[in-house]
Amino acid sequence: MRLIWNQGAGFSFRAEEFFGRDDELAALLRVCLEGKSGIGASVMIYGPPNVGKTSLLLKLKYDLQTLADGAAPPRPFPFYFSFSKILSHPLALSQHFLQEYLWQLLVFLGDSPPAAFDIDALSDRLGIYGLIDCREFILAHRRFTDRGDGLSALVNAFSFPFVPGGEIFYPVFLFDDFQYTCKLQNIPDGAVLSILRPYIKSGHFPMILSGSSPGHVTSSLKREGLFGSFQLMEVGGLSPAASEKMWTSLFERRKIQMPGHIQARAAARLGYIPVYQRMFAEEVSFRDAQVTDEIGFENLFALSITEGQLNRYWREFFESAFPERMLRARAIKFLKRVVCDQFPLDTFEGALSLLGTSPEEGGEILSALEFKGLLKSDFEQLRFVGDPVLADFLYWAFERGVLGKSSSQVGAALVQAKLSRATAESTEGSREKWVGVTKELMRRWDCREVPMLLFRFGSFRERFGGKGLLEVVIGMEREPQKMRLPKISSVSTGYRTRRGGPRFDFDLVAYGFLDAEFSEENLVIWAADVMTEKALTANAVEHFENRCRLLSLEKGLKPEQLRKWILFDGSVDPAALERVAQYDIFLSHRSQMRLFLNLFGVEELDLTPEEHKAPEFPPGAEPLEFELVLPMKADTEIVAARVAEEVAAYASLDKDTVDRIKMALIEACINAFEHSGAESGKVRLRYILSPEKIELFVQDEGKGFRGGHGGEESKRNRGWGLKLIRELVDDVEIATGERGTVVRMVKYLGHEPGKEGAGSPGPE
Amino acid sequence: MSYLKVRTRRADDALVVYIDGYLNSLLGEEVERVVQEALDAGSKKILLNFEGTRLINSIGISIIIDIVEKIMERNGMLAFCSLSRINRELFQMTGVARYVRAFDLEEEALGYFAQSA
Numbered sequence: 001m002r003l004i005w006n007q008g009a010g011f012s013f014r015a016e017e018f019f020g021r022d023d024e025l026a027a028l029l030r031v032c033l034e035g036k037s038g039i040g041a042s043v044m045i046y047g048p049p050n051v052g053k054t055s056l057l058l059k060l061k062y063d064l065q066t067l068a069d070g071a072a073p074p075r076p077f078p079f080y081f082s083f084s085k086i087l088s089h090p091l092a093l094s095q096h097f098l099q100e101y102l103w104q105l106l107v108f109l110g111d112s113p114p115a116a117f118d119i120d121a122l123s124d125r126l127g128i129y130g131l132i133d134c135r136e137f138i139l140a141h142r143r144f145t146d147r148g149d150g151l152s153a154l155v156n157a158f159s160f161p162f163v164p165g166g167e168i169f170y171p172v173f174l175f176d177d178f179q180y181t182c183k184l185q186n187i188p189d190g191a192v193l194s195i196l197r198p199y200i201k202s203g204h205f206p207m208i209l210s211g212s213s214p215g216h217v218t219s220s221l222k223r224e225g226l227f228g229s230f231q232l233m234e235v236g237g238l239s240p241a242a243s244e245k246m247w248t249s250l251f252e253r254r255k256i257q258m259p260g261h262i263q264a265r266a267a268a269r270l271g272y273i274p275v276y277q278r279m280f281a282e283e284v285s286f287r288d289a290q291v292t293d294e295i296g297f298e299n300l301f302a303l304s305i306t307e308g309q310l311n312r313y314w315r316e317f318f319e320s321a322f323p324e325r326m327l328r329a330r331a332i333k334f335l336k337r338v339v340c341d342q343f344p345l346d347t348f349e350g351a352l353s354l355l356g357t358s359p360e361e362g363g364e365i366l367s368a369l370e371f372k373g374l375l376k377s378d379f380e381q382l383r384f385v386g387d388p389v390l391a392d393f394l395y396w397a398f399e400r401g402v403l404g405k406s407s408s409q410v411g412a413a414l415v416q417a418k419l420s421r422a423t424a425e426s427t428e429g430s431r432e433k434w435v436g437v438t439k440e441l442m443r444r445w446d447c448r449e450v451p452m453l454l455f456r457f458g459s460f461r462e463r464f465g466g467k468g469l470l471e472v473v474i475g476m477e478r479e480p481q482k483m484r485l486p487k488i489s490s491v492s493t494g495y496r497t498r499r500g501g502p503r504f505d506f507d508l509v510a511y512g513f514l515d516a517e518f519s520e521e522n523l524v525i526w527a528a529d530v531m532t533e534k535a536l537t538a539n540a541v542e543h544f545e546n547r548c549r550l551l552s553l554e555k556g557l558k559p560e561q562l563r564k565w566i567l568f569d570g571s572v573d574p575a576a577l578e579r580v581a582q583y584d585i586f587l588s589h590r591s592q593m594r595l596f597l598n599l600f601g602v603e604e605l606d607l608t609p610e611e612h613k614a615p616e617f618p619p620g621a622e623p624l625e626f627e628l629v630l631p632m633k634a635d636t637e638i639v640a641a642r643v644a645e646e647v648a649a650y651a652s653l654d655k656d657t658v659d660r661i662k663m664a665l666i667e668a669c670i671n672a673f674e675h676s677g678a679e680s681g682k683v684r685l686r687y688i689l690s691p692e693k694i695e696l697f698v699q700d701e702g703k704g705f706r707g708g709h710g711g712e713e714s715k716r717n718r719g720w721g722l723k724l725i726r727e728l729v730d731d732v733e734i735a736t737g738e739r740g741t742v743v744r745m746v747k748y749l750g751h752e753p754g755k756e757g758a759g760s761p762g763p764e
Numbered sequence: 765m766s767y768l769k770v771r772t773r774r775a776d777d778a779l780v781v782y783i784d785g786y787l788n789s790l791l792g793e794e795v796e797r798v799v800q801e802a803l804d805a806g807s808k809k810i811l812l813n814f815e816g817t818r819l820i821n822s823i824g825i826s827i828i829i830d831i832v833e834k835i836m837e838r839n840g841m842l843a844f845c846s847l848s849r850i851n852r853e854l855f856q857m858t859g860v861a862r863y864v865r866a867f868d869l870e871e872e873a874l875g876y877f878a879q880s881a
Contacts, residue, residue, distance in 0.1 A: 222859040222862070225829060225832070225863075227858075227859060228825070228826050228858070634788075634790075635786070635788065635790075637821070638786060638819070641819065655849075656849060656850065659848070659849070659850035660850065662819065663819070663820075663821075663850060663854065666819065666821050667821065667822055670821060670822065670823070720822035720823075720825060720826060720858070721822045723857075724822055724854070724857060724858070
């Protein structure tokens with residue numbers, strides 16, 4: 001009788017091997033426990049395949065079981081059921097579903113269920129616990145089965161668990177791999193949801209659906225008018241901290257040693273995805289490898305991608321998703337362009353033309369990718385997973401399949417790319433940012449006077465070494481020696497005096513004029529270098545001075561027309577300090593820069609690259625900032641919307657944009673009202689308008705965004721608010737901290753909304 | 765409070781409901797009540813006129829969805845008219861647009877009702 005046994009996942013799950021996802025678990029747990037008072041919210045979990053959705057559900061089940069022991073009845077009965085490809089026949093599915101439910105219920109009640117997996121025996125045993133309703137259901141089910149009426153049998157099986165559990169328990173439904181309900185034989189798409197619809201609508205049963213294909217499921221949800229009743233939860237990689245904990249556990253058991261910084265690197269390379277971490281640990285242990293440094297790690301990683309565990313994992317994945325070879329090759333070639341080369345793509349039409357096949361075949365490929373969760377299609381917009389391991393696998397598959405290279409060749413290329421890119425990234429990233437911020441700063445100089453000490457690191461250190469920031473600021477204000485900055489007309493990186501001539505590589509070269517008048521006599525050039533090395537050496541200063549000398553020679557600059565400026569982080573050799581004084585080079589440490597930036601109201605150094613790269617920012621145009629505090633009263637969100645209208649008037653935005661901003665703000669305010677616990681609380685809004693974007697911050701004083709404070713309103717609105725916000729503005733970020741939740745929304749005012757949309761990595 | 769009165773108008777066998785102002789839970793419930801009454805009284809054709817609707821929030825949308833469901837359950841007919849661009853977009857985003865026909869003008873909508881009488 002027990003041909004298909006679907007608790008496999010349940011048995012292999014070990015709670016002690018589950019790490020991270022605390023926020024998600026807390027939110028889900030809250031939803032489940034609300035079932036006790038008859039409030040049943042529905043959540044849909046989605047994310048790429050094998051990212052850990054099933055583990056999350058099983059961990060939730062485990063937590064519910066362990067937590068419920070002490071609590072007063074009714075206790076939550078977490079019923080985990082996984083739909084699968086095998087159970088595509090409705091009769092098989094309904095039969096199995098019933099068995100599974102009865103079996104898990106008996107286990108839950110503390111029974112040892114009969115070994116023979118026999119429905120009658122199971123229901124007899126349940127009778128002992130006073131649960132006698134099931135008899136009738138089972139009789140009816142048998143009638144339908146005998147008649148071969150699959151749909152009725154399904155209706156019967158799926159309605160059964162909703163018979164109230166009375167005083168003893170209330171059911172919590174954890175339905176896994178839900179996308180397979182769309183692929184039942186001879187049953188219309190979404191029939192299972194139609195059956196479940198009244199129970200979902202009744203709002204009494206906590207129900208968590210999980211699947212890798214949100215598109216399929218959401219479209220059936222929409223058809224059933226259920227979409228609004230669902231909260232969506234996207235599952236991606238773990239947090240770095242949780243990933244690290246997982247390494248510890250994986251390595252301990254296998255007696256693997258790996259230095260901490262390599263572990264961090266490995267976790268990042270694997271996208272913080274648990275299943276990869278597990279495979280990689282197996283790889284290390286299987287090959288008995290010693291991973292002690294970056295090179296060792298990259299080699300092993302490349303080996304795993306080209307012929308080891310990670311390779312096998314994705315190869316099998318593609319073989320099962322695309323049994324037909326031609327389609328598989330097409331899909332891989334296509335995905336390689338999109339996921340690995342980050343070809344920007346977000347429309348269906350674009351995807352079809354990149355696939356270069358007939359619409360039917362292309363549609364088949366895309367729908368298979370969608371079904372497997374590699375691609376998310378939402379409101380006609382496509383989004384692909386940003387999985388680093390998949391990207392490397394695709395690279396391998398492409399190089400080998402299309403270009404015919406050998407695995408070891410590809411592996412070597414991977415290692416090479418990773419090692420060179422990694423070193424460039426780690427130092428380049430912060431340096432680039434710093435250069436960007438300095439550039440922004442220089443654009444704002446505008447003939448202002450600043451204390452000379454900002455450019456004289458030696459004196460600065462003497463005067464303020466070890467003092468607090470406030471003291472320094474006050475001291476600086478009284479500084480008598482000032483320096484008049486030029487008005488900068490352009491700042492660029494590097495400089496070439498003439499076509500084909502030698503290039504003067506400075507991080508920044510700024511053209512300025514000492515007065516507002518742009519004349520040849522007034523011209524000054526500032527050459528600046530940003531050095532992020534640990535220590536500034538005499539050699540580096542020497543090198544800088546040489547380049548400056550060449551530049552001034554080429555351009556015929558008088559000494560006072562060229563200002564030389566080194567910005568640095570870290571320490572400075574005494575010899576370097578000497579040279580700096582000798583050549584009259586300005587030298588500023590990062591701490592001086594901080595003061596400098598402060599003075600000009602430029603953001604701190606951790607500005608994101610996109611923001612400071614916007615070259616169109618006209619000099620002198622400071623962002624406009626407005627603040628508003630709303631009392632938590634019904635309908636005050638209208639005030640927020642009206643202020644938005646007024647703010648937008650400054651930028652003469654078109655009506656559509658203003659309307660979208662207003663809607664998004666209203667939703668964010670309603671969310672803030674609902675979710676911040678304090679009734680007497682306030683919601684703080686900030687509107688920041690700059691030429692390229694409008695930024696909106698909505699901050700409440702509560703403790704989290706998905707909080708479950710009942711109330712009629714929040715039940716009706718469930719799930720819509722955030723969803724709409726995401727549609728209405730270009731970027732949304734939600735941060736919950738000690739002092740409440742802040743929703744940051746950005747609407748770009750240019751004509752390229754969300755240009756980073758296509759290639760942005762999914763997890764994290 | 766009575767300021768939330770929803771204006772309605774009979775046009776042959778259809779009921780036109782004018783949704784003026786901010787469609788939030790308060791106004792939404794009032795609209796829902798009016799529609800429910802009309803359905804109970806045997807009306808089958810409901811036209812929601814959004815000409816005076818300045819804003820809609822998510823709760824308002826949920827209520828509209830409830831109304832759509834109610835009318836579909838009773839095999840009634842529902843249409844929208846005079847939607848502003850943002851509101852039209854909103855109904856598209858939320859999937860409501862797939863179930864309900866939207867017209868630019870009230871007359872067009874009533875004409876559609878009359879044709880399918």
